[in-house]
């Protein structure tokens with residue numbers, strides 16, 4: 001009898017718990033509206049929205065390779081599966097043409113669709129929650145005045161239980177806070193502007209902050225180095241591995257132009273971010289740079305000293321503890337394939353082919369970025385198409401790339417050689433072949 005009662009009690013508690021969760025998870029549908037008249041939006045608001053959209057990289061995620069702007073369909077690889085960015089053009093059937101401003105604001109700040117279902121945090125609304133209502137209205141005005149494109153994104157590829165959107169409600173309970181940015185009265189106006197952008201719209205932490213097992217950013221390691229699309233996004237805080245200390249001025253030029261002589265280029269997923277920052281108000285990029293400069297740590301003395309020796313070319317600076325049989329081959333490959341463009345004395349040394357001792361790709365805790373650049377090269381920047389870093393996927397075997405990377409690491413950095421660099425090279429070559 002008591003067993004029966006206990007079981008019933010347990011069942012009751014489970015049901016109450018489930019009902020409470022469903023109630024918490026439930027969001028109402030916001031009714032569809034007639035697509036707004038484009039001419040009704042204030043042109044000044046639309047112009048401001050255009051810049052804010054660049055700061056938010058909405059174009060980067062919501063446009064697939066060779067696809068129409070904002071029409072979605074680009075797949076984001078997450079540890080849980082592939083999530084496709086949606087169509088955010090004003091198409092009434094496949095885009096957000098029937099979304100009211102209120103529905104749009106709720107989606108971007110709370111991660112809830114017009115129909116009430118929860119959105120995956122691959123859409124960085126955990127950052128966008130901090131964006132002011134005024135800024136979001138401008139973005140809405142900009143998007144609603146774009147050309148409507150009819151396009152449905154492919155279905156997400158997520159195994160059960162991650163395919164259940166209700167589960168996102170539990171994630172939000174644990175990791176998500178709704179609430180606008182609050183300026184810190186102790187900081188200057190510029191630093192507050194920088195913090196507002198970095199933490200909010202520009203969502204630098206979405207790539208540069210490490211995530212926990214649930215895919216949520218670890219706040220205690222803010223900007224401590226994360227990952228995105230098979231690349232490592234380096235630390236921008238005290239654990240920076242930059243061989244040269246970043247100054248606000250260098251950060252400004254790097255973010256604005258995708259290149260600064262002391263540090264090199266913005267490659268991989270950082271390139272489109274820098275392209276966007278090249279198109280917004282200079283004062284905003286200055287504010288971002290000032291804020292990041294206040295967080296980022298100095299470079300270590302050892303790194304500076306090694307840098308002093310860089311450019312002297314060659315094998316003599318590989319320290320005994322690092323050396324192994326592979327570095328000899330690596331040195332020969334470097335001398336033949338890389339030195340002509342990367343040594344200041346080389347015949348083809350160009351303004352942008354920086355000495356590799358000052359490249360963060362060589363001092364990085366992860367070998368992936370260097371492997372990407374060696375195998376895939378870097379697409380030449382629009383502004384200077386001659387600055388071409390060629391890819392070596394067809395000329396160097398995996399073993400040669402490993403030897404070269406081991407040589408670069410031991411000669412041009414003060415770091416221990418990477419572990420499992422063979423696996424890294426193999427994986428990067430495979431992902432390049434798959435096309436992302």
Ligand code: HEC
Pocket residue numbers: 052053056057058059060061062076083084085086087088095096104107108113114118119120121122123124128139
């Ligand atoms: C890092 C990539 C990324 C960025 C940057 C991004 N989005 Fe998205 N967005 C997504 C993904 C992925 C989804 C779909 C999530 C899902 O299916 O649950 C999405 C969904 C949305 C939705 C919901 C649309 C629908 O039909 O459900 C809106 C609205 C939206 N994004 C607007 C924006 C705006 C505005 C910006 C810029 C301020 C932006 N996004 C930036 C990845 C991104």
Ligand code: HEC
Pocket residue numbers: 259263264265266334337338339340341342348350352353354356358359360361370373374378379380381386387388389390392404
């Ligand atoms: C034809 C000249 C050329 C050759 C050969 C070349 N590079 Fe480059 N490399 C460049 C240029 C130019 C850039 C800057 C690209 C840009 O501005 O987008 C660059 C960028 C890089 C970067 C990024 C540096 C940073 O942090 O900014 C790395 C790493 C690199 N090259 C490594 C190599 C290695 C290793 C080799 C030999 C296998 C090599 N390069 C061969 C011209 C070259």
Ligand code: HEC
Pocket residue numbers: 057198202203204205206207208228231232233234235236240241242251254255263265266267268269270271273288292360361369
């Ligand atoms: C889509 C992901 C992504 C976003 C968003 C992003 N970054 Fe990056 N960032 C990267 C990756 C990947 C690299 C490494 C490639 C490289 O060095 O060019 C990088 C490199 C950098 C570097 C060079 C660090 C070093 O020590 O060499 C700086 C500085 C930087 N990012 C700043 C920012 C700032 C500031 C923001 C926000 C305005 C931002 N990033 C947003 C992915 C991202």
